[in-house]
Amino acid sequence: MAIKYGRPIELREVARGTGAPVPHALDLTVRPRRNRKAEWARRMVRENVLTTDDLIWPLFLIDGNNKREPVASMPGVERLSVDQAVREAERAMKLTIPCLALFPYTEPSLRDEEGSEATNPDNLVCQAVRAIKKEFPDIGVLCDVALDPFTSHGHDGLISDGKILNDETVAVLVRQALVQAEAGCDIIAPSDMMDGRVAAIREGLDRSGLLDVQIMAYAAKYASAFYGPFRDAIGSAKTLTGDKRTYQMDSANTDEALREVELDIAEGADMVMVKPGMPYLDVVRRVKDTFAMPTFAYQVSGEYAMIAAASGNGWLDGDRAMMESLLAFKRAGADGVLSYFAPKAAEKLRAQG
Ligand SMILES: NCc1[nH]cc(CCC(=O)O)c1CC(=O)O
Numbered sequence: 001m002a003i004k005y006g007r008p009i010e011l012r013e014v015a016r017g018t019g020a021p022v023p024h025a026l027d028l029t030v031r032p033r034r035n036r037k038a039e040w041a042r043r044m045v046r047e048n049v050l051t052t053d054d055l056i057w058p059l060f061l062i063d064g065n066n067k068r069e070p071v072a073s074m075p076g077v078e079r080l081s082v083d084q085a086v087r088e089a090e091r092a093m094k095l096t097i098p099c100l101a102l103f104p105y106t107e108p109s110l111r112d113e114e115g116s117e118a119t120n121p122d123n124l125v126c127q128a129v130r131a132i133k134k135e136f137p138d139i140g141v142l143c144d145v146a147l148d149p150f151t152s153h154g155h156d157g158l159i160s161d162g163k164i165l166n167d168e169t170v171a172v173l174v175r176q177a178l179v180q181a182e183a184g185c186d187i188i189a190p191s192d193m194m195d196g197r198v199a200a201i202r203e204g205l206d207r208s209g210l211l212d213v214q215i216m217a218y219a220a221k222y223a224s225a226f227y228g229p230f231r232d233a234i235g236s237a238k239t240l241t242g243d244k245r246t247y248q249m250d251s252a253n254t255d256e257a258l259r260e261v262e263l264d265i266a267e268g269a270d271m272v273m274v275k276p277g278m279p280y281l282d283v284v285r286r287v288k289d290t291f292a293m294p295t296f297a298y299q300v301s302g303e304y305a306m307i308a309a310a311s312g313n314g315w316l317d318g319d320r321a322m323m324e325s326l327l328a329f330k331r332a333g334a335d336g337v338l339s340y341f342a343p344k345a346a347e348k349l350r351a352q353g
């Protein structure tokens with residue numbers, strides 16, 4: 001039998017059953033389309049669902065008051081001053097989005113070779129964390145740990161003689177994580193891809209008595225062209241010299257992703273992430289199947305921009321493409337997804353009831 005699952009197909013001379021044969025009907029015992037015949041039937045057999053609990057909403061921050069600045073390459077996304085970020089936190093609460101992720105646009109005058117603003121306990125991210133947690137203590141706040149929003153060269157780490165220094169960078173990242181956690185951040189998310197940073201950050205947090213602060217490791221983060229609009233949003237696109245291929249992963253690899261994830265789990269990560277999202281769904285699936293950890297995917301800025309741009313041009317039904325792309329992460333095994341579509345998708349989900 002050519003068929004592996006289900007009933008064998010037996011071809012007969014005449015139509016089965018006692019009723020009159022339908023002219024030209026194929027004699028099929030199995031007709032998969034029966035389960036798709038109506039919306040209620042499709043709902044009954046649906047294997048995966050997207051809910052608002054699956055969404056983490058990334059916000060871009062800028063200095064100032066009552067300010068909203070559009071990000072040109074991400075239609076519908078804005079940089080927000082802290083008071084406006086608090087308003088969006090309220091919106092997230094109402095939409096039952098469990099968690100926000102914060103990314104700062106740092107004033108150029110505050111950027112330097114060492115990214116020293118990253119460890120300023122009163123930097124923009126820390127201000128936003130305090131303001132959001134003060135008004136809405138029940139929403140989760142995630143902070144990215146990496147130096148790129150703060151360095152004049154746009155890299156995630158310290159540089160010497162054109163090389164990104166691993167261990168020296170890790171020491172700074174620990175201090176960055178600590179100022180964020182002290183400000184009230186719930187989840188520390190190292191996105192820098194330095195070796196050993198998860199262990200060092202866990203140790204730093206534990207020593208400071210911050211035992212409940214979680215770590216979501218950007219464990220398998222690829223050197224990707226899809227981060228372009230994000231670098232535009234945080235203002236590192238113009239400054240970035242060279243590329244990030246000596247620390248972010250080669251997009252040709254998946255075994256290496258498993259080794260990276262395994263290390264981060266051993267070092268104390270509570271949750272792991274694969275990034276970008278849609279071009280790496282195979283990696284999400286392998287990671288989930290191999291480690292059975294809370295596994296997240298980041299639908300990155302370039303993925304958002306593609307759908308938003310095509311939709312803006314009338315080439316795609318933007319809402320349907322958005323929902324289909326988000327559901328794809330669930331199908332691949334992700335427990336949740338960081339997405340700039342989060343508020344829009346949540347509104348749609350709530351409207352569906
Ligand atoms: N290390 C910083 C960081 N954290 C999240 C993203 C990208 C997110 C996105 O594209 O939406 C990046 C950019 C990069 O590594 O260059």
Ligand SMILES: [Mg+2]
Nearest residue numbers: 193194195260
């Ligand atoms: Mg690693």
